[in-house]
Amino acid sequence: MSKLVILLCVLACGKINAESYTFPKLNLSVTWKANQNTTLFSLIYNKTGSLQNRWFAVGINSQEEMNGGNAFICFVNNSTSYWVGHYHLDGNTPKLFDDSNPNFGIKESSVTDLGSQFKCTFERENFLTKDRYLNSLQDLYILTALGTGELKYHGNNRAHTSQAVSLKQVPDTSTTSTAPSTTKTIASSTLKSTSKTDAGFSSDGWHYFPNLNMVVYWLLDEKKTKFIVEIDKPSNFEKGWFAIGLNTEPKMPGGNGVVCVINNNSDYSIHNYHFDGYTPKYFSEDYKNWGLSEASVVQEGTLLGCSFYRENVMNSSKYIKTNQEVYLLASFGAGSFGFHGINKARLIGVIF
Numbered sequence: 001m002s003k004l005v006i007l008l009c010v011l012a013c014g015k016i017n018a019e020s021y022t023f024p025k026l027n028l029s030v031t032w033k034a035n036q037n038t039t040l041f042s043l044i045y046n047k048t049g050s051l052q053n054r055w056f057a058v059g060i061n062s063q064e065e066m067n068g069g070n071a072f073i074c075f076v077n078n079s080t081s082y083w084v085g086h087y088h089l090d091g092n093t094p095k096l097f098d099d100s101n102p103n104f105g106i107k108e109s110s111v112t113d114l115g116s117q118f119k120c121t122f123e124r125e126n127f128l129t130k131d132r133y134l135n136s137l138q139d140l141y142i143l144t145a146l147g148t149g150e151l152k153y154h155g156n157n158r159a160h161t162s163q164a165v166s167l168k169q170v171p172d173t174s175t176t177s178t179a180p181s182t183t184k185t186i187a188s189s190t191l192k193s194t195s196k197t198d199a200g201f202s203s204d205g206w207h208y209f210p211n212l213n214m215v216v217y218w219l220l221d222e223k224k225t226k227f228i229v230e231i232d233k234p235s236n237f238e239k240g241w242f243a244i245g246l247n248t249e250p251k252m253p254g255g256n257g258v259v260c261v262i263n264n265n266s267d268y269s270i271h272n273y274h275f276d277g278y279t280p281k282y283f284s285e286d287y288k289n290w291g292l293s294e295a296s297v298v299q300e301g302t303l304l305g306c307s308f309y310r311e312n313v314m315n316s317s318k319y320i321k322t323n324q325e326v327y328l329l330a331s332f333g334a335g336s337f338g339f340h341g342i343n344k345a346r347l348i349g350v351i352f
Helices: 003-012 184-190
Strands: 015-017 020-023 028-034 038-046 054-061 070-077 081-090 093-096 106-113 117-125 139-148 158-160 205-209 214-220 224-232 240-247 256-263 267-276 279-282 292-300 303-311 327-334 344-346
Touching: 028 139, 038 054, 070 106, 070 117, 081 106, 081 117, 214 327, 224 240, 256 292, 256 303, 267 292, 267 303
Parallel strands: none
Antiparallel strands: 015 020, 020 028, 028 038, 038 117, 054 070, 054 139, 070 081, 081 093, 106 117, 106 205, 139 158, 205 214, 214 224, 224 303, 240 256, 240 327, 256 267, 267 279, 292 303, 327 344
């Protein structure tokens, strides 16, 4: 690359901030948040077409090229499936760190469709004893690329930061193991455009929780928000429950939860709770679906669907409003409604 091209790129290719970088050429941005042991990356793509068989890559390197660097590649096929692979780059050839474990070094990942935007988030280990594994906590170039179909050379669909950026640890004041995303401000404006989903209605967005085999769709209106929650029913799930939670923090205490309960595959009920610590309490003992309307549960084969409208605002200090920025949480369990154990997940970032 000539010095002139590098200079032009510094002036026009992107905008740099302390923990984010915008790549206008590719219509996307990358944010990062460093903790002691991991770094949380998010790629946000302003959609210009279908997400059918697309891939999006974020790379890090000590120089402004991919050779010798590491790359995290998010493969997506609309709302049906996704996975994130972790590669090192041998020349222009991407190679998985571990063929038997494609997401080696990635603790948690998620994909979210926000209507006009697509978001891929992953949490990467800063240090691992592995040949060609780059330490995250140093000054590195952020690289990005995208393509359609199988993973191959990206051509001109690539970009990099105008200079090395500091990924060194930022003091973490959160009480959770994963720091909140730095991209909270994207949420409100993206909930206005609608897109057709596999759930059969127009939605403002969806989020897939891979460890739960659960997808949540939402449609925001002036007074109510419609939710559809779909889960691939676990085995021996004749009696059980699945739930979504809303909170202004990435945890359940102090939040709200809507729980869909299944009894013997035929008797269904939907309840609305607030959480006093980890203890769920009804908003109303007399009206257990207080704040909800048009609630139903449908079973089709192994797929369970729970649909309901939730009021955005109610007259209770413990009610989490959905006309603001909130975290989306999810969980399920067998038997009576109770502690979910490891069957839990949260959206890394803010959606409303």
